[in-house]
Amino acid sequence: MIRILYAIKQGFRCRWKIRAFARSPESTVKNVTELTPERLKHIGVTHLVLDFDGVLAAHGEPAPRLEANQWLKKFIEGWPPEQIFLFTNKPFGERLAYWQRKYPAIEIISGFPKKPYPQGLLHIINTKKVAPEAVALVDDRLLTGVLACCLAGTQAIYVTNPYKCLWRRPVQEIFFILLRFGERLYWR
DSSP states (O other): OOOHHHHHHHHHHHHHHHHHHHOGGGGGSGGGOOOOHHHHHHHTEEEEEEOOBBBTBBOSSSSOOHHHHHHHHHHHHHHGGGGEEEEOOOOOOHHHHHHHOOOOEEEEESSSSOTTHHHHHHHHHHHHHOOGGGEEEESIIIIIIHHHHHHHEEEEEESSSOOEEEEEEEOOHHHHHHHHHHHHHHHH
């Protein structure tokens, strides 16, 4: 409950920044597979942070979708894997095992408060000694990931068409569809 109140309060405070991210062609993609190392370098990004649910896979899945997995393998060819991070609110179980097996060089950011709290992003900024604007988080939620970016001073890449799997988790996916719809409606 405290996290929700924090998100609402900070979301209102940062509403103009969030609106700008949500409307900017440079800050939005339909899908993570649209991102290229060249595009990120063009906007000054040196460290990429990926959300998992909605960005690499549908909610609750242990592994990325096939096309997201293929994209990540290709992306790593042009980007140092030690400058890519996974920042998920659920870094455990099958998901953690899969990630450590397939992408051992990509650091998993865990042990910090969930987004929208900015501590996970601030940890990357401080430990890697990079400017906040050189870090970008790819996320499908305005009031969690994009808000965390506003609070940490990093860039946000907002995914407008996140991965979903209605037949496996209909209640959970419908909840997030409605949540995203409400977020977009609020920031129009």
